[in-house]
Amino acid sequence: MIGIEHFVIIACIVFVIGVIGIAVNKHNLISLLMSIELILLACNTNFVAFSKLHNNLVGEVFVFFVLGIAAIETAIGLAIMVLIFRQHQTIDSNKFSELKG
Amino acid sequence: MIYDMLFYIFSILTIYTSLMVVFANHPVKSALFLIFTFVNVAGLWMLAQSEFLSLALIFVYVGAVMTLLLFVVMMLNVPRSEKHDVKKSIYTSLNLVIGLIVVYILYSAAIIISQPIHIESIESPTKAIGMVLYTDYALAFLITSIILLIGMIAAVSLCFEGRRPDSKSQIISEQLKANKASRLKFAPKKRNSK
Numbered sequence: 001m002i003g004i005e006h007f008v009i010i011a012c013i014v015f016v017i018g019v020i021g022i023a024v025n026k027h028n029l030i031s032l033l034m035s036i037e038l039i040l041l042a043c044n045t046n047f048v049a050f051s052k053l054h055n056n057l058v059g060e061v062f063v064f065f066v067l068g069i070a071a072i073e074t075a076i077g078l079a080i081m082v083l084i085f086r087q088h089q090t091i092d093s094n095k096f097s098e099l100k101g
Numbered sequence: 102m103i104y105d106m107l108f109y110i111f112s113i114l115t116i117y118t119s120l121m122v123v124f125a126n127h128p129v130k131s132a133l134f135l136i137f138t139f140v141n142v143a144g145l146w147m148l149a150q151s152e153f154l155s156l157a158l159i160f161v162y163v164g165a166v167m168t169l170l171l172f173v174v175m176m177l178n179v180p181r182s183e184k185h186d187v188k189k190s191i192y193t194s195l196n197l198v199i200g201l202i203v204v205y206i207l208y209s210a211a212i213i214i215s216q217p218i219h220i221e222s223i224e225s226p227t228k229a230i231g232m233v234l235y236t237d238y239a240l241a242f243l244i245t246s247i248i249l250l251i252g253m254i255a256a257v258s259l260c261f262e263g264r265r266p267d268s269k270s271q272i273i274s275e276q277l278k279a280n281k282a283s284r285l286k287f288a289p290k291k292r293n294s295k
Binding site: 001002004005006007008009010012013014016017018019020021023024025028030031033034035037038041044045048049051052057058060061063064065067068069070071072073074075076078079080081082083085091 | 104105108112115116119120122123124128131132135138139142145146148149150151153154157158161162165166169170173174176177192193196197200201203204207208210211212229230233234237238241245248249252253255256259260
């Protein structure tokens, strides 16, 4: 019998894969964006599972909002990435040193 | 029985493709695997009986966002990631160990809350979501639409470099500023050589 815990376990595995992806691919900005998408997807899966557990639709409505905001975040991130590529001819985050970080 | 099999197929594919997103050696490959991950998670959500959200995930992500992402990846011509050196593989294994610990903690938390999902039969789940979304959360819905508009304006204005001087488009303000004096030009009178 598939219960709530299976969905939560899948969500946490995907979440951890996303966090590992941020740590592993930290030199590539596009891979960072994709890892953030994975993390948001895991959080949304948790929202869906728990809204089914409590039989409450508010969680699904929240997933709706998170989807919209994540789409906008990706679009603006890609626009910034195109600007960075025009300036530096690369998107390797080790090559940027304007902020002296 | 079929439900369990479908769940395991979707979940194994989700884990495999999300691992490939992280560890693929080319960004185009990882973007395509990310699309496949979204499709699989949409299947999982469909199994959790939230049909509207799973279809919205496919429409919004696979249809719009991932197309944008693939377009940018191909436009930027990102080089392949270099071979894994020793330092990087040490970091990777350390990350994997920490990740497994986090998975174990969340797994034990999930076992504590383990309850079967009870589903009451609603006549239309989409209708139920709409009833909540357009009454209790109408203001948040409107704010989301305004945020989407602002994001669109921001993305366009970030990438817009201004009008090129040799483009053949019409400049409306210049056209509206024209009057009779600026448009008519008197040619110098030719004298008849008679």
